[in-house]
Amino acid sequence: MSERQRARRPGGRSARVGAQVHQAVTELISERGYGNFTVGDVADRAGVADSSIYRRWGNMETLLTDVALTRLNTQSPMPDTGSLAGDLRTYAAQVAREITGPDGPAVLHLAVALSSSGQQGLQASDGLRAERTRQLQAMLDRARDRGEHALDAFDVLDHILAPMYIRVLFGMVPLTPDYIDGLVDRLL
Amino acid sequence: MSERQRARRPGGRSARVGAQVHQAVTELISERGYGNFTVGDVADRAGVADSSIYRRWGNMETLLTDVALTRLNTQSPMPDTGSLAGDLRTYAAQVAREITGPDGPAVLHLAVALSSSGQQGLQASDGLRAERTRQLQAMLDRARDRGEHALDAFDVLDHILAPMYIRVLFGMVPLTPDYIDGLVDRLL
Numbered sequence: 145m146s147e148r149q150r151a152r153r154p155g156g157r158s159a160r161v162g163a164q165v166h167q168a169v170t171e172l173i174s175e176r177g178y179g180n181f182t183v184g185d186v187a188d189r190a191g192v193a194d195s196s197i198y199r200r201w202g203n204m205e206t207l208l209t210d211v212a213l214t215r216l217n218t219q220s221p222m223p224d225t226g227s228l229a230g231d232l233r234t235y236a237a238q239v240a241r242e243i244t245g246p247d248g249p250a251v252l253h254l255a256v257a258l259s260s261s262g263q264q265g266l267q268a269s270d271g272l273r274a275e276r277t278r279q280l281q282a283m284l285d286r287a288r289d290r291g292e293h294a295l296d297a298f299d300v301l302d303h304i305l306a307p308m309y310i311r312v313l314f315g316m317v318p319l320t321p322d323y324i325d326g327l328v329d330r331l332l
Numbered sequence: 333m334s335e336r337q338r339a340r341r342p343g344g345r346s347a348r349v350g351a352q353v354h355q356a357v358t359e360l361i362s363e364r365g366y367g368n369f370t371v372g373d374v375a376d377r378a379g380v381a382d383s384s385i386y387r388r389w390g391n392m393e394t395l396l397t398d399v400a401l402t403r404l405n406t407q408s409p410m411p412d413t414g415s416l417a418g419d420l421r422t423y424a425a426q427v428a429r430e431i432t433g434p435d436g437p438a439v440l441h442l443a444v445a446l447s448s449s450g451q452q453g454l455q456a457s458d459g460l461r462a463e464r465t466r467q468l469q470a471m472l473d474r475a476r477d478r479g480e481h482a483l484d485a486f487d488v489l490d491h492i493l494a495p496m497y498i499r500v501l502f503g504m505v506p507l508t509p510d511y512i513d514g515l516v517d518r519l520l
Contacts, residue, residue: 306497307489314443
């Protein structure tokens with residue numbers, strides 16, 4: 145069985161290592177900020193060998209991007225409530241919970257830092273954006289197929305995600321349920 | 333004449349020193365990023381004494397906030413075109429030009445960094461937000477007094493500024509005139 149196949153099997157040793165490494169990165173990002181720790185620091189914190197990290201992620205940028213992707217995307221799976229308003233309200237509330245949670249602002253700062261850290265960072269954040277856009281668009285396409293309003297993923301970025309991101313980045317929290325629903329209502 | 337009065341007289345020695353120091357900070361922010369230079373570095377670059385900087389700004393946070401304020405606000409005075417649509421389109425285009433200009437992304441990253449750098453940074457960015465909000469609200473109040481649509485400064489933050497800020501922070505540029513006008517049209 146190859147390393148890649150093992151990495152895909154949930155619940156195994158590889159999944160445990162993955163979770164430990166993600167947790168270590170999230171803690172180090174919160175404590176020290178982007179650019180202020182090494183692969184060795186992550187390995188020490190996670191209790192794994194440096195070589196395990198290099199074998200699985202290749203380099204720090206890829207690891208950081210994987211963490212940012214997982215925190216900003218996979219932990220907030222796209223809802224499927226049967227209505228566009230329901231989907232968007234649920235999705236917006238999930239994102240708000242994530243970015244205002246204990247590690248949320250640090251992960252958001254990481255995403256911004258990855259976007260401005262030169263070529264490799266740009267590619268990494270392009271991947272982050274592409275994945276989020278694909279997931280979002282699939283949800284919006286289901287609504288369009290049901291005969292509801294046809295929205296573009298960029299409309300959601302501009303008028304639901306961007307306001308919440310900026311308010312968290314500028315420390316204008318909390319994001320209240322009324323505020324979040326108001327963003328959705330205005331877009332629809 | 334006190335130092336404060338002198339600082340207010342445009343075109344004098346104090347104004348020249350102010351411009352030199354602002355330019356030095358903007359260059360250092362672009363080159364090294366927030367947190368990676370000292371008051372001494374700024375003084376060397378600007379060709380002034382450290383003591384001139386401490387006398388006028390007190391500390392680095394206040395100086396950085398002054399630079400961010402000036403770049404994101406004063407250089408983009410509020411338009412007064414006679415219509416809300418005209419004002420918002422002109423204002424949005426000014427902000428877009430500023431944040432996509434040579435030092436724009438660096439100044440935007442500075443504003444984000446000041447918001448997350450602890451108590452002093454938070455206070456500084458509160459001041460930045462309060463000033464921008466006051467200027468914006470005055471423009472919106474003129475429109476309301478003419479009998480046009482009544483908007484809140486936070487509507488403009490959420491639906492015009494935040495989308496542009498996030499697109500610049502995530503490297504999704506350029507901001508085209510069609511895109512900018514589209515943000516204004518959707519808000520109105």
